[in-house]
Amino acid sequence: MTSRAGRFRLAVLPGDGVGPEVTEAALRVLEAALAGSGIELELTHHPIGGAAIDQGLEPLPAATLKAAREADAVFLGAVGGPRWDAGPARPEAGLLQLRRQLEAFANVRPVRVLEGLEELSPLRPERVRGADVLFVRELTGGAYFGRPQGQAGAAPGRRAVDTTEYSESEIARVLEVAFRLARERSRRVTSVDKANVLATSRLWREVAVEVARRHPECRLEHSLVDSFALRLLLRPTDFDVVVTENLFGDILTDEAAALPGTLGMLPSASGGGDGPWLFEPVHGSAPDIAGRGIANPLGAILAVSMLLRLSLDRPDLAGAVEEAVAGAVRDRCLTPDLGGTATTSDVARRVAGLLAVRA
Numbered sequence: 001m002t003s004r005a006g007r008f009r010l011a012v013l014p015g016d017g018v019g020p021e022v023t024e025a026a027l028r029v030l031e032a033a034l035a036g037s038g039i040e041l042e043l044t045h046h047p048i049g050g051a052a053i054d055q056g057l058e059p060l061p062a063a064t065l066k067a068a069r070e071a072d073a074v075f076l077g078a079v080g081g082p083r084w085d086a087g088p089a090r091p092e093a094g095l096l097q098l099r100r101q102l103e104a105f106a107n108v109r110p111v112r113v114l115e116g117l118e119e120l121s122p123l124r125p126e127r128v129r130g131a132d133v134l135f136v137r138e139l140t141g142g143a144y145f146g147r148p149q150g151q152a153g154a155a156p157g158r159r160a161v162d163t164t165e166y167s168e169s170e171i172a173r174v175l176e177v178a179f180r181l182a183r184e185r186s187r188r189v190t191s192v193d194k195a196n197v198l199a200t201s202r203l204w205r206e207v208a209v210e211v212a213r214r215h216p217e218c219r220l221e222h223s224l225v226d227s228f229a230l231r232l233l234l235r236p237t238d239f240d241v242v243v244t245e246n247l248f249g250d251i252l253t254d255e256a257a258a259l260p261g262t263l264g265m266l267p268s269a270s271g272g273g274d275g276p277w278l279f280e281p282v283h284g285s286a287p288d289i290a291g292r293g294i295a296n297p298l299g300a301i302l303a304v305s306m307l308l309r310l311s312l313d314r315p316d317l318a319g320a321v322e323e324a325v326a327g328a329v330r331d332r333c334l335t336p337d338l339g340g341t342a343t344t345s346d347v348a349r350r351v352a353g354l355l356a357v358r359a
């Protein structure tokens with residue numbers, strides 16, 4: 001890692017659909033943020049997902065994994081699309097392997113409703129005003145990786161199985177991340193589970209209570225996932241840090257995108273193990289709008305802000321990016337998902353321009 005000066009190696013994995021479009025926008029903003037910082041950005045681009053499959057490679061080519069491992073951070077656009085849904089190789093498998101190989105077990109997904117955008121939420125503005133929820137999703141366990149997994153038999157007797165398994169240490173380490181983050185915020189942690197039905201959730205709850213004992217300055221609350229899904233939309237401002245297992249976290253963070261009113265605004269950072277952190281927008285390849293230059297780049301741009309904070313230890317530059325995003329929003333430089341007419345590159349240009357004129 002580099003902090004004040006030196007080289008910073010970023011492995012860029014644009015992927016599929018709108019992935020390359022928002023990645024280009026995010027890199028433009030990263031370059032503007034680093035101008036004059038003394039930090040020299042060394043970018044290398046690598047195929048992943050459908051883009052790799054189309055080149056006759058695996059969804060996560062060995063060379064891409066090697067480059068990711070050797071980098072100071074990894075930036076990913078998005079993978080997947082209907083073109084590859086029939087298989088045999090699935091683009092999504094490349095992303096899952098990458099997360100696992102980088103030991104990126106903690107996926108941090110902040111959800112904020114920016115000032116001035118409350119009216120664009122499908123929820124009533126007074127309900128979402130000030131909403132600021134930090135999701136911590138477990139990312140390398142649960143049903144995504146449990147074995148056995150698969151389908152067997154022939155119609156009409158086909159069967160399929162997925163396995164949800166969690167060890168105590170897998171749960172404890174992600175809870176620990178959640179509590180540490182909560183210490184810097186309002187010190188409230190909501191642990192989401194399905195302990196009234198699932199054995200993994202009962203273990204999750206036991207371990208959550210044990211980890212909470214090490215953080216007496218924080219308050220732990222448990223919430224069952226079905227009721228949490230409702231509470232999140234009814235009273236989003238009740239929550240500070242929310243921690244949950246992989247599949248629940250996947251679903252709930254897309255639901256949380258209803259607060260700002262678009263998936264295009266949400267960034268994420270994944271890490272916690274020995275590997276470099278992985279930064280990506282929460283959204284997917286958005287095949288319905290890909291190729292039109294109208295994808296909202298703010299999720300990817302806010303992921304750049306997370307990178308500046310977490311991998312470059314430059315909260316000042318991270319804050320400057322957030323300020324520039326707020327400025328673009330104030331100027332109503334918005335893509336169609338936010339009711340505007342700006343293109344992806346209009347937004348990137350505006351955010352980068354606001355960064356360039358900062359004091």
Ligand code: NAD
Binds near residue numbers: 263282284296297
């Ligand atoms: P999606 O996130 O791609 O899109 C859901 C909806 O949100 C669509 O209406 C889309 O137009 C909109 N949207 C998404 N990103 C946007 C942006 N930046 N600006 C404006 N609107 C945006 O989800 P999906 O359609 O269910 O999935 C499409 C493909 O992406 C699938 O193959 C899926 O597996 C994959 N996917 C990948 C990732 C990832 O790479 N991290 C995440 C989710 C889905």
Ligand code: IPM
Binds near residue numbers: 079092250284
């Ligand atoms: C996400 C995505 C991925 C997930 C898919 C593409 C494998 O939905 O990053 O939220 O389910 O984790």
Ligand code: MN
Binds near residue numbers: 250251254282
């Ligand atoms: Mn998802």
